[in-house]
Each structure stands twice: as structure tokens, then as C-alpha cells.
Amino acid sequence: MADTRRAWEVVLETIETELLSGRLKPGDHLPPERTLAADLRVGRSSVREAIRVLEVLGLVRTATGSGPHSGAIIVATPSGGMSALMRLQVAAQGFPVADVVRTRLLLETAVAADLAERADASGASAELEAATQLLDAMDSPSLTQPEFLALDAQFHVALAEASENQVVTAMMAGLRNSIEGYVLAGAPALPDWDATVTRLRHEHRGILSAIEAADVALARTRIHDHITGYYAESHLTGPSAHPLSLPETT
Structure with a gap:
């Protein structure tokens, strides 16, 4: 046929x-x-x-x-249709960088806390396997700057996927292009890319280790400092940007 x-x-x-x-x-x-x-x-x-x-x-x-x-x-594996639809919607319109960062703080600190609360302190869970594989891929010294940052953005989506919250996962997947776009746009302002990439690798591992250790406060703090640290280092802040702070928990 x-x-x-x-x-x-x-x-x-x-x-x-x-x-x-x-x-x-x-x-x-x-x-x-x-x-x-x-x-x-x-x-x-x-x-x-x-x-x-x-x-x-x-x-x-x-x-x-x-x-x-x-x-x-x-840089990623296929996910659900809702995530793909949101990515197409986000690609069609730009969002202010400060708004994207503040949204990341709200979503990702909550994701890290949730994963840490559910983690088995004796080791990594199966849900974190995809995030771990991405970190292993990012250890390759042959990656170009855009390749590394694309994998970096997907690592954060993988954490959301590990939370098994479909709405949060779809939102993070939808924001992924905006996240990758602003981190790539800020890269030329970095004083030393080699130093930055070494720090980012260390921070990623630190976030994952805090989650695996079931340390909720440390997981939240590390992912907050990781996001805001790059935002500040790449000089993406400006006089009109709202101050970035760690969202309060109830």
C-alpha cells in the first residue's frame, strides 16, 4: 500500500x-x-x-x-500537545524579561520545594532521571554556548515535568523559548563565559542534590539564587525592572 x-x-x-x-x-x-x-x-x-x-x-x-x-x-524530548501549543503561542509574542524571571521564580521555587518534599533522602528518584541526564549532557566540553543554554533551559523544564503537575509543566514548557531567548541575549555581557558555565554546572548539581536530600528550604534558595544570579550577571536588569524577591510560602 x-x-x-x-x-x-x-x-x-x-x-x-x-x-x-x-x-x-x-x-x-x-x-x-x-x-x-x-x-x-x-x-x-x-x-x-x-x-x-x-x-x-x-x-x-x-x-x-x-x-x-x-x-x-x-535539546529536549517530545512532550504533550498542550505544551507544544503554549510554546507556539509564546513564540508569537515577546514577554518582558523581568516578567519572565518573576514568573520563573514563582513557578520554579514552588517546583523545587514540592520535589524536595516528596524526595527520598537516600537518593535520586526516577522522576529526576531526565534532569540528571541533561546535566550529564551539559558536562560535555564540546558544547557551544547556544547549545549549553538550550540544554540549560530544558533542565528547568525537566524539573517541572518531574513534579507531575501538568499545568505547571505546560507553563514552563510554554515559557521555555522566552527563557532560552533571554539567557542567550544576556550571554555577550558575561565577563567570563568559562567561569559562568562552571558556576552554572555547579549550581545545577546543587539544586538537584538539595531536592534529593529532601531539603525544602535549601532547594528553594538554590534555585532562586541560580535564576536571579544569571539575570544580574548578564546585566539584564534595568532601572524599570521590578525588584526580584523569593516568593513567600504559606
């Missing part, structure tokens, strides 16, 4: 299957366009169209050129 799917849909389905099976994971690069086109017996334009769709959905990030960092890197 003839396959009625368009060629780019065949490429998209193939890549999504690889992602869902775990054969492709965050930090991996997709094969070159020429290789994918030959393997799937489609035109290179069909491969490019499928990758554009994956990029809009926040699953890959692309870089031009011919070096080892060119092509598409996996």
Missing part, C-alpha cells in the same frame, strides 16, 4: 521515534542533512522542513556552518 505521508512527515516521525525510544537524547547531534536524506530516501528540503518543525517545538537547536558544531542538536 502506498505511503500517503509527505516526505517531511516521514523524517519528522523517524526522528520523533528515535527521541521517544531513547536512541536519540538531549546533547546528541542529528546526522547531517545529506545522511538523513539518503537514509530515508527523501530530498534534503524535506529534511530541512522537518528540522524546522522540531526547532519550533523546542526539541532541537540548529547552527549554520560546516564545523563540528554545525547542524542540529537535540
